[in-house]
Amino acid sequence: MIKHVARKEVREIVRDGRMRLLGVIVIILALAALAFGAQQAIRAQEARDNAMERAEKQWEGQGERNPHSAAHYGTHVFAPTSVVTAIDPGVSPYLGRSVEIKAHKRSLASHSEAQDSGGSKRLGSFSVASVFLLLIPLLIIALGYGLWSRERERGTLRQVLSTGVKQSDLFWGKTLALFFVVFILLIPAALIIVGVLWGLGGGDGDTLVRLGLLALGYGVYFGIFAGLTLFASAIARTSRGALVAMVGIWGLFCLVTPRAATEVSGVLEPLPSQAELGRQVAQSLKTGLDGETDKDVFVEAKVADTLEAEGISEDALEFFADDAEAQRIKTYKDGLILKFTAEWENVIFDHYIKELDDQVAAQESVMNWVSFLSPYVAMRTLSAAFSGTDVAHHRHFTGYAETWRQGFVDSLNEAFAEKAGAQGWSYRAGPELWKNAPAFEYQPPRPTYGFDVHLLSALALLGWLLLAFVLARRAAGRVKAV
């Protein structure tokens, strides 16, 4: 029976020329978005490779220089790109792509794409994800709003029910038909997406896992809209009532809630201004996190302790004023000062950046809760997380970049302390030292990392699916024939 019902519904939808057209338009848009996304991903990849190569060349070709001057000259590291961004760029256009690496300063990631593009991003985002998140639900609504109500208006529902067909059979038949049509439309698009990503070099296991998770997530997301549409169609008195209500709900989920919620998250978890953060860091660099320790006192005490532990007396310095040995000790001491200064600075940078990152994470977690108010927010969050383009992935990267910066600066300071010897500050290191600096080898987190951070959103999405189907099923059981 279910099969017959489904076959009839599918035939009706397919016979309606407008629906065919609508379906084709949506698929064309999805593929256009994919082409654009792929082009952007290739460009981002090239830009990153190019920038990394140039940064490396600049670093290695900086000539002869004192190692600590080299640490001032510094270098830049770049956030990784992935072919999956061709599907969903997530928040990555609004995050810095490069981190400046230099002594005495932890820089926030900067040079975001949004800033570069002078705001034309704000005109509208156009990606496979935005087509899937915004347009396909509307397509589902357009395909499904009349499934119950139109039959009622035509009077065929009464006839069908009078033949003794079970309402549950009708429900499953209609559901199946809706899913079937949507999947017939999407499967070619999905195959093309996989093909294109494969061509871009994304054939590795991680990418496949990410794609699998995305497919699963979007399947659930579309199911939610299908369920809600069937529900509205069953309870609304008229087809236009069902349609208008569903468009309203779509607007509420996809337009109003995300914007209103991000405003609220900004009020609940406000971030400081960059200038404010800068002032706090500057103050703490002078007087410590407790506001009472003087930096110079701290560094000098540490240096004195170390010298004492190693049996080097400062008085000896005075005594051998002109001696090469004294000069060597002085250099060693300067090296220690650099080392402990960096140690002092790192504690302060870590403290403030962690605080900032935690505040941003708190905002994100507000959005995870908002997932219970809007399946759009849930899926948008998960989509970015599975594509590796969310804030959590960015934090993973900047965390590594900072750890690396500290090691990098330390290695240069050590080189100064150990090799400068009697030459002191006039010591110049050459290309060998630059080449031997620690390599920047960032490994992005595993594909399921998104679950760790956004478990709530995943639960919310499943909750929505359950709710939508319980509502649709119950409404089908009570559907009025006239």
Add this chain to the structure above:
Amino acid sequence: MWRTVLGLEWKILRRDKAALGILLLFAAFVVAAAIAGGRQADSVREGLKRSQEAESIRFQGHFKELKRLEETQEAMTGQDPRDPIWMGQEGAAKIAILPPAPLAPVAVGQRDLQPQAVRLTTEDHLSSERENETAMSGPTRLMTGAFDLGFLFVFLFPLVVIALSYELLSGERERGTLAMLLSQPVSQLALVLGKAGARAIALCGVTLVFALLGLLVAGADLSGDGAWPHVALFAGILVAWALFWFAAAVLINSFGGTSARNALQLVGLWLVLIIVIPGLVHVAVDTLYPPPSTIELLHEAREATQEVEGQLRGVEGNHDRDAKAPDPKEQIALKKEIASRSEPAHEAMDVQIQARQELVDWLRFASPAIIVQLALEDVAGSGATRHQRFEEQVEATHDGFKDFFFGHVEQDKTLHSDALDDIPHLSFEEESHGALAARLLIGVFVLLLVALGLIFLALPRLRQIGRLTR
């Protein structure tokens, strides 16, 4: 005749609970959005004020110290306000400010992406000197966009119009009241246009009143220079935008389809004009003129200046306590050299940004939604044109600022207390009201023209709506 139709429709509207509900909900959204936009504008304003106050205290301190030093003639120390090098680098940094426009709460626009203040120093690239006193926005918030009047009017307002107008004619027909209405002494044309007109007047009236109310609550500065012309432009854009959508609804209704079909077609149109075309415009701009990469700029500049920069960093990265201070003239010469070498890269970038902006200016006519969005940003003083003007003026002031301090160093002069007022600073010069109005009115004109065109297309069918009663 028109009065009868308007009056009747007004009565219907007052008793239509769904329509009233939608209007009230939208009015509530309008007030909330005005307040949210106001909060953002206030946070910018307060941040800028903090910066200005800090600057003024800093300069008062310099003035007193300079007066004292001029009397005592002490020897120069590390951070001495007489020292043009230190003053140019840090001590006398001047903050160039883009002041929030009177109707700032209307749209956040580019305000959360572009700097609202730049700290002028003798450094070459000001990019690292963005004095951002505005509270940072989380990336998710930046991606989502603000819940402001700009968003409400571009995205939701048309949906409200659709909700109020999709069944203008089809509803009467489906309820069976169309034949009755046509038996009244009204022309067929007046019936439809009168119904649409009454709804348009009600919606625009409610929206404008609540928007103004919201702006007042949000702390918009309506006494400021140009505030009322801006309000008039704002109202003009809104009315033209509403008329466009009502005209589209009248046209679609005139075909005589069912209400559901009308709704579907109008939502489809909404989708194309508001989501799809702006997205495609963004694609077109990014494909034809890829955004200039500041990362690349950084490297161009770094490579062009590598040796010179190396010498400068060599001077700066030397913490040898016994080393003598670097020669100021040498330092200045190095900085000038760096600036001149990185100049071509900066210029190429400016050209690309300009080309992109020009393309957007043209492509906005691809969708009325883009016209409205950009116009609202312009009214709120958060649009690209105003930010571009600011950048240009900052660059010019920055050149003057550098010349001032470099000139002192080159002529071996120290800073004098009288000279503090002569340090170049920026007082932002707004675009003239005429130029702004001209740009916006073109958009309004285009919207009205399209609306008229739609009505014109509908006219032949509107004259024969009697056929629909059969």
